[in-house]
Amino acid sequence: ARTESAVYAAKRAGRSRTHVHAGGGPDGRAVLEGLQRGEFEVHYQPIVDPRTGRTTAAEALVRWRTPEGGLVPPSDFLPDAERSGVIVQLGAWVLRTACSAAATWTADGSEDAVPYLTVNASGPELQDPTYWRTVHDALAATGLPAERLVLELVESHYDIESLHLANNLHQIRQLGVRTALDDFGTGYSSLDRLRRSGVDILKIDKSFTDDITSETSEAPLVLAILAMGKALGLRVVAEGVETRAQAAWLVAHGCDAAQGWFFGRPAPHLERATASGRSDGPTRIAVQ
Numbered sequence: 137a138r139t140e141s142a143v144y145a146a147k148r149a150g151r152s153r154t155h156v157h158a159g160g161g162p163d164g165r166a167v168l169e170g171l172q173r174g175e176f177e178v179h180y181q182p183i184v185d186p187r188t189g190r191t192t193a194a195e196a197l198v199r200w201r202t203p204e205g206g207l208v209p210p211s212d213f214l215p216d217a218e219r220s221g222v223i224v225q226l227g228a229w230v231l232r233t234a235c236s237a238a239a240t241w242t243a244d245g246s247e248d249a250v251p252y253l254t255v256n257a258s259g260p261e262l263q264d265p266t267y268w269r270t271v272h273d274a275l276a277a278t279g280l281p282a283e284r285l286v287l288e289l290v291e292s293h294y295d296i297e298s299l300h301l302a303n304n305l306h307q308i309r310q311l312g313v314r315t316a317l318d319d320f321g322t323g324y325s326s327l328d329r330l331r332r333s334g335v336d337i338l339k340i341d342k343s344f345t346d347d348i349t350s351e352t353s354e355a356p357l358v359l360a361i362l363a364m365g366k367a368l369g370l371r372v373v374a375e376g377v378e379t380r381a382q383a384a385w386l387v388a389h390g391c392d393a394a395q396g397w398f399f400g401r402p403a404p405h406l407e408r409a410t411a412s413g414r415s416d417g418p419t420r421i422a423v424q
C-alpha cells in the first residue's frame with residue numbers, strides 16, 4: 137500500500153492519478169481553483185446508536201469531483217490545502233454546505249431527535265482569527281440551530297499555544313456549538329489536556345475499533361475509554377466499525393454511538409443506517 141508521503145511524492149512529480157490539472161499539481165492554488173469551479177462535494181456518513189441502528193448524527197466529509205468524474209479523497213488534497221491556508225476557504229464552504237443540508241434533516245423516528253451534524257476543523261482554521269465568525273455566519277445563513285452542530289478537532293491542535301484558537305473555541309461554545317475530539321487515542325494525549333480541552337464528545341480512532349474482537353485485542357483500551365467517557369460525562373463514538381462482530385461487541389459493552397461502513401458509508405445525501413449491532417435486533421432499519 138502506498139503511504140501518504142508516497143502519494144505526495146508522486147504528486148510532486150506530477151505522476152499522481154489525482155493530478156487533475158495539466159501544468160500544475162493539486163497544490164493550494166489548484167484546490168482554490170477547483171473550489172471556484174464548484175468541483176467539491178460534501179458527503180455524509182451516519183453516526184448511529186448501535187443498539188437500534190438509529191441515525192443520531194452524521195459527519196460531513198469533503199471530496200473533490202474531478203472533471204473526469206473521479207472522486208478524490210481528502211488525504212490527496214487536504215495536506216496542500218492546509219499548508220497553503222486554502223483550507224480556510226474550503227472549510228468555510230464545507231461548513232456552509234453541510235449546515236444547509238443538515239437544516240433539512242428530519243428525525244429518524246417520531247420520538248427521536250433530529251440528527252446533529254459534525255464537521256471537521258483543522259489547525260489553520262482554528263487559528264484563523266475569524267473562524268468563529270465563519271461558524272456563526274454558517275448557522276445564521278442556513279438556520280441550523282447551534283445545538284445541532286459539532287466541530288471535530290484533533291488532539292494535536294491542543295499542542296498549539298494559540299490565542300486565536302482559544303478565542304475561537306470560546307466564541308464557538310458561546311454560540312452553543314459543541315466540540316468533539318477526533319481520532320482519540322492516537323495523539324499523545326494527557327488526561328490533563330483532555331480535562332482542560334472542554335470537549336463534549338470523544339471519537340475512538342479506527343485503529344482501536346479494528347482490533348476489539350481479535351485475540352490480541354485493543355478491547356481493554358476501548359473499555360477504558362468507554363468507562364472514562366462515562367465518568368467524565370462525555371459521549372463516546374467508536375469510529376471505523378466495519379463488521380457485525382465489532383458492532384455487537386460495542387453493544388455488549390455499553391457503547392451508544394458508532395460510525396463505520398457496517399452502518400453506512402459516506403454518501404452525497406444522508407442515508408440512514410441500515411444495520412444494528414444486535415444479533416436479535418433488526419438488520420435493516422427503515423431508510424428515510
Ligand code: C2E
Nearest residue numbers: 197198209210230256257258376377378395396397398402
Ligand atoms: P476523520 O474525521 O477521522 O473521518 C473518518 C474517516 O474514516 C473518513 O475518511 C471516513 O470516510 C472513513 N471511514 C468511516 N468509516 C470507515 C470504515 O468503516 N472503514 C474505513 N476504512 N474507513 C472509514 P475520509 O472521508 O477519507 O476523510 C479522512 C480525513 O480527512 C478525516 O478523518 C478528516 O480528518 C479529514 N477531513 C475530511 N473532510 C474534511 C473537511 O471537510 N475538513 C477538514 N478540515 N478535514 C476533513
Ligand code: MG
Nearest residue numbers: 195256288318
Ligand atoms: Mg472526523
Ligand code: MG
Nearest residue numbers: 318319339375
Ligand atoms: Mg477520526
Ligand code: MG
Nearest residue numbers: 290318319341
Ligand atoms: Mg482522521
